Amino acid sequence: MQLIGYTCSYIPVELLALTGFRPYRLLHGDVDSSKRGEKFVRVDACPMVKSNLDHIFRNQNDFAALVGSTGCDMSRRMLDVAAENTRIPVLVFNNPRTDNRTIFHDEIDWLTQRLERLSRRQFNPASIQNEVTKWESMRVELRTIDERRAANPSQVSTASFHEVMTAYCQGAFDRDVSICRERADRPRVYLLGSAITYESNAILRLIEDHLRIVGDFNCGLSRALDIRIQEPTLAGIEETYYGQPPCVFKRPDRRFIDHVRDETRRLNCTGVVAWTLDYCDAYEFELRKIERTIDLPVLRIRSDFSLQGSSQLRTRIEAFVEMLCSKT
Amino acid sequence: MFEDIAPAKIGLEEWSRQFACVSDDLIRRYTYYGNNEWGIYLSPPATFMVYGARELKKLKYDNSLAALRLWGFTFNESERLFRARQNGMRVIATMGDLGTVPVIVMAFPSCIPFYPDCTWWTPFFNESTVLLDKASELGVPEASCFVRSSLAAFYKRAYFPKPEALFASTGASCDDYSALMQMVQDLGHDLTWLEIPYRRQRHEEDDPEEFCGTEQGYQYAARFDNYLANEYRRVWDKMRALTGNGDTAELKRSIRKANRLRRLVAKIKKTAGQASVAPFPALEMMVVEFGNLYGYGDIDEWTDIVEMVHNTVSERAAKGTGVLGPDAVPIAWITPTADPLLLNVAENLGARIVETEYVINQAHVEIDENIDPFLALARSFMNASLIGSTSERVRRIRDSVNQGRIKGVIISNMLGCSHCAMETRLIEEKLKDLPVLSIDVPAPMGITEQLRTRISAFMETLR
Amino acid sequence: MVLGLDVGSSYTKGVLFDGTIVRKTLIRTSFKPRQAIEQAQQELQGYARMAATGYGRELVAGAEKTITEITAFARGASYFEPSVRTIIDIGGQDSKVIKLKDGHVDRFVMNDRCAAGTGNFIEKIAQALSLSMPEFGELAVNAGRAETIDSLCVVMAETEILSLVGEGKRLEDIVAGVCDALVRRIDGIGSQIGIEEPILFCGGGPLNPGLVKSMKRVFGNVLIPADPQFVGAVGAALSV
Amino acid sequence: MKDILTPRERFGLLVIDEKPDRCNVLPLVTSHAATVKGMRLRDYYTDGEKMARAQIAALETYGHDAVSIFSEVGIIAEAMGTEFEYPENDLPIQRKPVLEKCAIDDVECPDPINDGRLPVYMEAIEYAYDALGDRVPILAYVPAPFTTGMMLSNPNKFLIQTIREPEAVGRILDKSLRAAIDLCYHIIDKGGLPLIVDPLASSSVVSPATFRRYALPYERRLVQFLHRYDLDVILHICGDTAPILELLPETRADLISIDQVSLAKTQEVLSGKMRLIGNYDTSKLAFSAAEEIAREVREMVRLGMTTKKGYIAATGCEVPVHAPIPNVMAFVNAAKESGWYWV
Known part of the structure; x- marks a missing residue:
């Protein structure tokens, strides 16, 4: 089955699936592919964007189309670069940064039409309902895993959870994933930052050797779980995707900051792990702000993926744990 | 006295000597908002150097009265704004928008629009890390755009008065900007956000009726104009609430003023580009171009200056005189340089900049005077190259390069600037048949010998 | 009597500790941490317990406790200067800024892989200028002013510096600029958590008078402990 | 409280009638800088780089708000031919005025690049501007024509001439003015802000009538020259200026630095007209205890800050060469502490 690539949590996966192509979230990130991506963009581009470009370029025959959003500048421009370097059709969806329902509504409308044209299919209430039900039931299942992760003590590791979410983001429900149900009494932390990529599992495991991530908010991972479509119609899809907890690029950013604070409280977190990619400036700005306003210790990891597994990273994580323990 | 001087680029000391011959009457003629008490515009560049603009020591300037007025206007902005505020005028910050909101603001009596964003040049003119260091201290990542110095300026309250209202754009404009302006809002300012839609380019299969085009040939869905027009109406409402008045006839007048300025600048660019010898230096040309953003702060004076520049350029072009030799190699310059000195350096090394793409195209097109003013403003803004796809920007660059007799292209990048990071490779690729040099301006005082050598070698290949 | 070992990337530091420093030793690690550890253990005989920190801490067999440098510095700092709020350590590979609250680590940051924020930066530049470290420090402290060096990257900075040399700038002003650049970088890293006085400058950095001068220039008052290199080792000893 | 602005930004706000974070603090640290740096005085005033380095060291020690490039008021007269002697550890001493040797018409206007110690x-200036010019104003003291005129001549003879031969005095002052203007040109091109000093025009030296007739018109012409550059002009007159307070606005200087005159009285006369700089008693700086200095400075600053047009906390005259460093520090710290406008 051909894939329909997409870049952002604001793009309704149900609409993509209606095309008959498999929705595949572009969430690649590792040292090698990111280096290779420098063929298309400058070194100081987002390392995930570089990885994704490499992935798209090397697998261009797999993709029927790419759907992007204006969510962040680099990911929007990533599709410009993809369009110039491949023959894959590209659709870019206008995702307003401010509270502007009109634009969002019109753009969902546009996206729907374009997807219909692309797939030569007519979406109808029945097919829409069908698709929403399918994805919603998947999310219900994921939420139960997430609840076990959030339980105190936590029952599921985020590394495991990441594997399940990977299946979801790649539209591969049928993939076999093993869930680690190991109960953990380690310090409970919240994970923030730019996208956790498919290749980030190792770093999650490294963190979870000492800590337990019980909740997260970033461009990938559990964001999809905030999508709870009540009414299985186009309007319902629009309503839900528009109203999801705002990403860091929304202005003003108050709702984002509040959301993070509320979640860390709800989950009884004792610390925050903030993982950002190099050159992801907007996230960097917000994280610094969170660090200054939130009442929890923050472990900062900023990298272009190459930090993964380094001894410095291990030292940092261990020192963070020592710090958390000395505080309680 | 200026009539008899042959055009040349001169240094600080020569300007001081030349200035000694300027009559007191002339000095008193150019004042802030035509008001003698508030302050004068004219002084030689040395004055601003004494007040801390250290780079001025290294620069060479055009020796015309027009250029003198140009610099006077630019470097007196800070004082002018404070004086305006002291005299009861309202100072309004328009950020990240570049070219449109100030036109609305100046339709309100005693409201002065200004661009805090222009502080991004201050570290370069001052050869100083004062503002950049403060920005870091305030929590701005060091690899982000130099516009971060404007946050420090807001914090320090020494570069412009506290604005009574701020308008800031977000959306398809620039992420770093928008993150910074969020920090400005957090400092406690009354800030209104504007949504800038992404100008999605038209696809072949799209229904032609829904589409419209810009002056520069971009095609996009007509509804985007309406989104933007609505945002501008919000600016209008906000300004009305602030000032208690608001007359659309004034807005139309203000649009006419903007158009007059824009027409003049377009004529200058054209005349200068076509002249046999470069009639005006690249640095002053850049100041003129960017005046379409910040000139609204004292629009009458600025238009008068630009008019004078136009006369100077036309006269020189007609006579075939200018500031560079006839053998200077015509090139195009892409993306404005953070360091003004670089334009001077490039000229010294034999370049003549005849075409520019400073990502401020929206500020150069005329605003339609015959339709609803908000819609007209929106349409003019849709010409912005940053809000569309890179492919479109590249195409436009391509077109302009083809028209001229351009021998090479210099792309000036900034580390950490997202559009540079993403676009430069594509631009290089698409201009493959022309020699292209892509350079980085790292930071104040970053023009190293190595960078000079690179430009120099590039110019040698073009000869 | 406790043996505290701080196995760093450049030096292995050891102290024999019983509430005060009884004896100490400093050994070049030079990629042979096991050898350095053994040597330190031999030189500092007479301990009953042992604790280790530093990047090679896991290699210390028989250590009763191993802690990270961050925690060790915090403990050690409160021994040298109990009032300290911020610790700055400019190490060979890593630099860290640690904020303390009631003697415990409240927040900390480290440089990201980039060498521009570490002592390595100065060593690289000194090499490029053919200066020994003592010469470098001596020159820097006698500078009249500091040239501005702005590159965030050590490789680019090197070019920038050589170009300053080419322009005929004074060597002492250039090296002072190098120190300033490093300290400004530390300031940038530290600004993420907010640097508060009193500040303790420890590790190998304080041995370079030029760096000390830059620290004072940027941060105002900076405290330097009696044995700046042994803060981590003492901290380790204090942990058991 | 920690400074929010750099000295440069602070001064910039003052001269456009805005309140800075705190008032500018400017003890007139001139040759005293040599003491701070532990340098022989002769090195300080005969070697430009050393002078600048001493100034920078002083700034790093005290944290005040400007660099003061200056050694003594004979600098122009010397470049015009007046002879000086350079003791190793004292300021230059005037030996033979040039007008004892030749007539004023034979004296040439000096070239700041080559003559005397002007280089x-x-x-x-150049060194200091290069080092600090982006954040600190670099003040370069320029002797006003009247002071230079007197240094060209035998002082007594000069004073007698003012009564008997006004025309000859006029020629001396004209030439001194030209020399001062030439010097200002060069100072500006190096990035320095000229500060006019006219100590010998003080009422401790000459009568108000002499001041009005000979000093003031030339001060005004020098100010006018600097105003063409749109620069803000500081005029410093030490000693007693009480009898000429009313005349001072006529100099058109933007900031007036005063010495042995009551600050309160000066405010009464000048508060809405000129920005005031002053005026802590420098002998106290040399001989009082630090605590007493701090207390008195706080009082002075509190009063000074009520000046309508703006105020700079300063010493009335140059900080004595050998003033104890802790005393100057006490001055600066006390002035900073009590000088806050922004809360």
Whole structure:
């Protein structure tokens, strides 16, 4: 089955699936592919964007189309670069940064039409309902895993959870994933930052050797779980995707900051792990702000993926744990 | 006295000597908002150097009265704004928008629009890390755009008065900007956000009726104009609430003023580009171009200056005189340089900049005077190259390069600037048949010998 | 009597500790941490317990406790200067800024892989200028002013510096600029958590008078402990 | 409280009638800088780089708000031919006035690049500007024509001439003015802000009538010259200026630095007209205890800050060469502490 690539949590996966192509979230990130991506963009581009470009370029025959959003500048421009370097059709969806329902509504409308044209299919209430039900039931299942992760003590590791979410983001429900149900009494932390990529599992495991991530908010991972479509119609899809907890690029950013604070409280977190990619400036700005306003210790990891597994990273994580323990 | 001087680029000391011959009457003629008490515009560049603009020591300037007025206007902005505020005028910050909101603001009596964003040049003119260091201290990542110095300026309250209202754009404009302006809002300012839609380019299969085009040939869905027009109406409402008045006839007048300025600048660019010898230096040309953003702060004076520049350029072009030799190699310059000195350096090394793409195209097109003013403003803004796809920007660059007799292209990048990071490779690729040099301006005082050598070698290949 | 070992990337530091420093030793690690550890253990005989920190801490067999440098510095700092709020350590590979609250680590940051924020930066530049470290420090402290060096990257900075040399700038002003650049970088890293006085400058950095001068220039008052290199080792000893 | 602005930004706000974070603090640290740096005085005033380095060291020690490039008021007269002697550890001493040797018409206007110790001055300004010019104003003291005129001559003879031969005095002052203007040109091109000093025009030296007739018109012409550059002009007159307070606005200077005159009285006369700089008693700086200095400075600053047009906390005259460093520190710290406008 051909894939329909997409870049952002604001793009309704149900609409993509209606095309008959498999929705595949572009969430690649590792040292090698990111280096290779420098063929298309400058070194100081987002390392995930570089990885994704490499992935798209090397697998261009797999993709029927790419759907992007204006969510962040680099990911929007990533599709410009993809369009110039491949023959894959590209659709870019206008995702307003401010509270502007009109634009969002019109753009969902546009996206729907374009997807219909692309797939030569007519979406109808029945097919829409069908698709929403399918994805919603998947999310219900994921939420139960997430609840076990959030339980105190936590029952599921985020590394495991990441594997399940990977299946979801790649539209591969049928993939076999093993869930680690190991109960953990380690310090409970919240994970923030730019996208956790498919290749980030190792770093999650490294963190979870000492800590337990019980909740997260970033461009990938559990964001999809905030999508709870009540009414299985186009309007319902629009309503839900528009109203999801705002990403860091929304202005003003108050709702984002509040959301993070509320979640860390709800989950009884004792610390925050903030993982950002190099050159992801907007996230960097917000994280610094969170660090200054939130009442929890923050472990900062900023990298272009190459930090993964380094001894410095291990030292940092261990020192963070020592710090958390000395505080309680 | 200026009539008899042959055009040349001169240094600080020569300007001081030349200035000694300027009559007191002339000095008193150019004042802030035509008001003698508030302050004068004219002084030689040395004055601003004494007040801390250290780079001025290294620069060479055009020796015309027009250029003198140009610099006077630019470097007196800070004082002018404070004086305006002291005299009861309202100072309004328009950020990240570049070219449109100030036109609305100046339709309100005693409201002065200004661009805090222009502080991004201050570290370069001052050869100083004062503002950049403060920005870091305030929590701005060091690899982000130099516009971060404007946050420090807001914090320090020494570069412009506290604005009574701020308008800031977000959306398809620039992420770093928008993150910074969020920090400005957090400092406690009354800030209104504007949504800038992404100008999605038209696809072949799209229904032609829904589409419209810009002056520069971009095609996009007509509804985007309406989104933007609505945002501008919000600016209008906000300004009305602030000032208690608001007359659309004034807005139309203000649009006419903007158009007059824009027409003049377009004529200058054209005349200068076509002249046999470069009639005006690249640095002053850049100041003129960017005046379409910040000139609204004292629009009458600025238009008068630009008019004078136009006369100077036309006269020189007609006579075939200018500031560079006839053998200077015509090139195009892409993306404005953070360091003004670089334009001077490039000229010294034999370049003549005849075409520019400073990502401020929206500020150069005329605003339609015959339709609803908000819609007209929106349409003019849709010409912005940053809000569309890179492919479109590249195409436009391509077109302009083809028209001229351009021998090479210099792309000036900034580390950490997202559009540079993403676009430069594509631009290089698409201009493959022309020699292209892509350079980085790292930071104040970053023009190293190595960078000079690179430009120099590039110019040698073009000869 | 406790043996505290701080196995760093450049030096292995050891102290024999019983509430005060009884004896100490400093050994070049030079990629042979096991050898350095053994040597330190031999030189500092007479301990009953042992604790280790530093990047090679896991290699210390028989250590009763191993802690990270961050925690060790915090403990050690409160021994040298109990009032300290911020610790700055400019190490060979890593630099860290640690904020303390009631003697415990409240927040900390480290440089990201980039060498521009570490002592390595100065060593690289000194090499490029053919200066020994003592010469470098001596020159820097006698500078009249500091040239501005702005590159965030050590490789680019090197070019920038050589170009300053080419322009005929004074060597002492250039090296002072190098120190300033490093300290400004530390300031940038530290600004993420907010640097508060009193500040303790420890590790190998304080041995370079030029760096000390830059620290004072940027941060105002900076405290330097009696044995700046042994803060981590003492901290380790204090942990058991 | 920690400074929010750099001295440069602070001064910039003052001269456009805005309140800065705190008032500018400017003890007139001139040759005293040599003491701070532990340098022989002769090195300080004969070597521009050393002068600048001493100034920078002083700034790093005290944290005040400007660099003051200056050694003594004979600098122009010397470049015009008046002879000086350079003791190793004292300021230059005037030996033979040039007008004892020749007539004023034979005296040439000096070239700041070559004559006397003016090159020392130039080098110092350039060095300091290069080092700190983006954040600190570099003030370069320029003797006003009246003071230079008197240094060209035998002082007594000069004073007698003012009564008997006004025309001859006029020629001396004209030439001194030209020399001062030439010097200002060069100072500006190096990035320095000229500060006019006219100590010998003080009422402690000459009568108000002499001041009005000979000093003031030339001060005004020098100010006018600087105003063409759109620069803000500081005029410093030490000693007693009480009898000429009313005349001072006529100099058109933007900031007036005063010495032995009551600050309160000066405010009464000048508060809405000129920005005031002053005026802590420098002998106290040399001999009082630090605590007493701090207390008195706080009082002075509190009063000074009520000046309508703006105020700079300063010493009335140059900080004595050998003033104890802790005393100057006490001055600066006390002035900073009590000088806050922004809360």
